[in-house]
Amino acid sequence: xxxxxxxxxxxxxxxxxxxxxxxxxxxxxxxxxxxxxxxxxxxxxxxxxxxxxxxxxxxxxxxxxxxxxxxxxxxxxxxxxxxxxxxxxxxxxxxxxxxxxxxxxxxxxxxxxxxxxxxxxxxxxxxxxxxxxxxxxxxxxxxxxxxxxxxxxxxxxxxxxxxxxxxxxxxxxxxxxxxxxxxxxxxxxxxxxxxxxxxxxxxxxxxxxxxxxxxxxxxxxxxxxxxxxxxxxxxxxxxxxxxxxxxxxxxxxxxxxxxxxxxxxxxxxxxxxxx
Ligand SMILES: NC(=O)c1ccc[n+]([C@@H]2O[C@H](COP(=O)([O-])OP(=O)(O)OC[C@H]3O[C@@H](n4cnc5c(N)ncnc54)[C@H](OP(=O)(O)O)[C@@H]3O)[C@@H](O)[C@H]2O)c1
Numbered sequence: 226x227x228x229x230x231x232x233x234x235x236x237x238x239x240x241x242x243x244x245x246x247x248x249x250x251x252x253x254x255x256x257x258x259x260x261x262x263x264x265x266x267x268x269x270x271x272x273x274x275x276x277x278x279x280x281x282x283x284x285x286x287x288x289x290x291x292x293x294x295x296x297x298x299x300x301x302x303x304x305x306x307x308x309x310x311x312x313x314x315x316x317x318x319x320x321x322x323x324x325x326x327x328x329x330x331x332x333x334x335x336x337x338x339x340x341x342x343x344x345x346x347x348x349x350x351x352x353x354x355x356x357x358x359x360x361x362x363x364x365x366x367x368x369x370x371x372x373x374x375x376x377x378x379x380x381x382x383x384x385x386x387x388x389x390x391x392x393x394x395x396x397x398x399x400x401x402x403x404x405x406x407x408x409x410x411x412x413x414x415x416x417x418x419x420x421x422x423x424x425x426x427x428x429x430x431x432x433x434x435x436x437x438x439x440x441x442x443x444x445x446x447x448x449x450x451x452x453x454x455x456x457x458x459x460x461x462x463x464x465x466x467x468x469x470x471x472x473x474x475x476x477x478x479x480x481x482x483x484x485x486x487x488x489x490x491x492x493x494x495x496x497x498x499x500x
């Protein structure tokens with residue numbers, strides 16, 4: 226792990242490599258989002274995670290363009306919103322997203338949430354979108370084991386990635402094992418528990434021990450846990466700090482200790498009750 230850096234990638238089952246660390250932009254307002262993406266790219270981030278519902282795809286696109294970095298050097302993810310799910314609707318939605326993003330492809334297109342009665346039709350649309358080259362790879366988000374099992378019965382294309390809430394206070398080991406077994410990369414969203422657990426004394430103690438910040442401990446834990454991780458910040462100092470996690474290694478004992486913190490603490494929506 227210690228030899229990894231900000232541009233290190235993990236391979237997926239769709240022959241596309243995903244940078245291990247990216248910038249999340251949920252709740253970043255347009256100007257904040259533009260500035261955050263510009264800063265992140267300057268600091269060396271090459272993976273940006275947005276979504277149609279975040280309302281900032283155009284700002285992400287403008288920042289990417291103005292960064293001067295080659296499009297092919299950036300890993301861009303967006304997501305199909307719930308109201309746009311369905312076979313025909315999803316195909317319209319990707320075109321709208323691409324137009325806003327100012328690009329003719331995304332690197333990964335995700336189904337944002339496993340909407341009942343629609344998710345599998347949406348997946349068929351994503352397969353078509355991938356075939357047309359509008360998405361280099363396709364995946365899902367907030368899919369629990371039953372949603373994945375149902376999908377895998379119907380498709381030959383296994384999702385490249387499943388983006389789910391994952392941090393020391395919410396560790397779904399059954400889901401993680403299932404993803405590993407099926408070759409699906411698990412991407413941890415809200416890796417800082419949406420900022421709600423940063424003051425936890427146990428994290429502070431580890432931060433002192435490793436001379437790192439509390440956020441860095443959580444991000445490093447995600448990486449050592451084998452997850453792709455997308456912390457969000459609108460603050461350039463924190464964006465830089467969140468990427469400065471490649472010069473230390475949490476010991477096996479500390480990793481074990483953090484694994485014991487799970488309390489099924491969910492900060493975002495709960496997909497476990499969606500049939
Ligand atoms: N697929 C989904 O359903 C889904 C759901 C939720 C999130 N996501 C994705 O995952 C990304 C990350 O998740 P998230 O935004 O929920 O939460 P997060 O990354 O866990 O935490 C973000 C919060 O922590 C603060 N923060 C960031 N870095 C910090 C640092 N170094 N020190 C102290 N505070 C810090 C941020 O404030 P400042 O901005 O003020 O720094 C913000 O309030 C999202 O932006 C989005 O791209 C996806």
